[in-house]
Amino acid sequence: MNDFSAAQRSRVTMLDVAEHAGVSKASVSRFIGDDRALLSDAIARRIEQSIAELGYRPNQMARGLKRGRTRLIGMLVADIRNPYSIAVMHGVETACRRHGYSLVVCNTDRDDEQERQHLALLRSYNIEGLIVNTLGHHRDELDELKREMPLVLVDRKVDGLDGDMVGLNNPQAIEMALEHLQQRSYRDVLMVTEPYDGTSSRIERVGSFQKQISQREDMRGAVLETGSSLANDLQTFLNTSDSGPKALFCANGVAALACTLALREIGCQLFEDVGLIALDDLDWYPLVGSGITALAQPTEEIGERAFECLLKRLRGDDEVARTLDFAPVLIERGSTRRQAE
Amino acid sequence: MNDFSAAQRSRVTMLDVAEHAGVSKASVSRFIGDDRALLSDAIARRIEQSIAELGYRPNQMARGLKRGRTRLIGMLVADIRNPYSIAVMHGVETACRRHGYSLVVCNTDRDDEQERQHLALLRSYNIEGLIVNTLGHHRDELDELKREMPLVLVDRKVDGLDGDMVGLNNPQAIEMALEHLQQRSYRDVLMVTEPYDGTSSRIERVGSFQKQISQREDMRGAVLETGSSLANDLQTFLNTSDSGPKALFCANGVAALACTLALREIGCQLFEDVGLIALDDLDWYPLVGSGITALAQPTEEIGERAFECLLKRLRGDDEVARTLDFAPVLIERGSTRRQAE
């Protein structure tokens, strides 16, 4: 037979252990919890043995129900297939484990309805805190959650939602990129970004770019969104020849992939015809042409710090919302190895 | 103030709804569950309204505790940063949602101790089923779990553990690769794989390769593990010139990355000096040299079918363990575009 629901019911419980050891449930509970100091060695040993013999595991559901603490934290991710998200998530999980928490990840696939469902879900499982890496529509749900538990935003802000925020120092990243391009004597820079969809980090990056490029007198810049006409648009950019050496600045890894694919499509020499610098550092960057110069984000650390923010709040920290901005690291490769003039 | 534990306690409960609607808890419970047929329209409407007004959400912990069904399934992944795992996981999650289940993912980072901890964890949260994509040491834990819930293996078998298995048809994949290489008149093939660590799919692939290559009279082959001397080893392979045109066969995406990096390091022309075909199809394959020919796995489908296997078992299916083998899809790119002689 295969009656797993019966099997589930037949799992050994705290009472079983108590009877087997000839003690009360309370003693077993104390053994499980932090109160082992309150137990005589003799009884502790008996309980320990019974637990081992019976293969007992405390039921976290029941524990959580009783204590109101589930040791669960949730993470809402817009796109699980984005390497950035994965890396951050890995950092979060590492920190979680270090502190005895577990992580429940929900992927919305950039879909608002899924976001709503997942938020309800996480709430129904009594998570203690939430890490959000989505657009954060459904402000109502989020606000309700915010009242019940701490919440930290990763990479993207959500309008009007107050919570800690951890991400990249975007102005600084732009500054580093432009400085590098200028030193390598590129003069005409096209920033390529995924389409605007409200993602705050995208908006910040483009905003900073436009502001800073206008302040550098010998440089000029423009902004382009990825999409079906990307190859054409890049071709156009390359054809206009007036403002000096050209370079592309990809606002994230996805844009970098799209750009290099498009450049290949139009038969561009990578990277003699045009320079390239990209935010994020993906493992295949060294392989494309002479290698893609990157501004790497400290993704693992971002994840870990996000969890630590949560933990502080859970422990009662009540200061105003903080923002943690990390600096990127420049990794120079062939795509910007043009000689300074 | 910031007393989230108090906030947690103050969440609206079924009793609140019942009082607000002037009915009993039982009625609310029936409304939540499937028994809505047993309720008068009048009372159902009152409950519905109260739920909306109070923003009530059933507590899944309590539900699971009572019914023994948590609607949770677990997935154990060896390496969350491997694109293959991510893709499969995405498929699993899609299927889960479609059937009202939620997915808890645990990443072991290929570490046995973490595997043990995570298994205990998943058990303690009363998951209803488990999808395993690890080496599966800790047979004891796995066996215990197997007694309590259905279990399906993805990509890698675990010795002696009976459970459904879904993955790639490795012999067929090897056959397709060799056939393709032969048609493109490569004669000397080096299979490159990550180090043996007991991963069954690796062993199967290498085994099939050795067997099949020996059956093709005009071809010869050898096997190489990735590692610190990879570049040297590849150089050696390329230097020996006796058996005709050479090609590399990378056993998965990670090996493909390592190989192309190494080939670049030794100044190899991609892919004029040597052909290349790789298992898995990663998004950057088109970008390297003239593009990497791939044998793509239907990863999404593998994930979905894995969940469906679980679901069948949960519904009482009691047949012997099944194995689902999927065929890869050949995607030809520049790396094997050598002209037939």
Add this chain to the structure above:
DNA sequence: CTGTTAGCGCGTTCAT
């Protein structure tokens, strides 16, 4: 130090 008791939020008999 240890056992007894009373719930946590919910589903499920039983009555009615």
Add this chain to the structure above:
DNA sequence: ATGAACGCGCTAACAG
């Protein structure tokens, strides 16, 4: 059709 009462597995008072 509806409500009262019990218990899921566990923790947290309170006694002793």
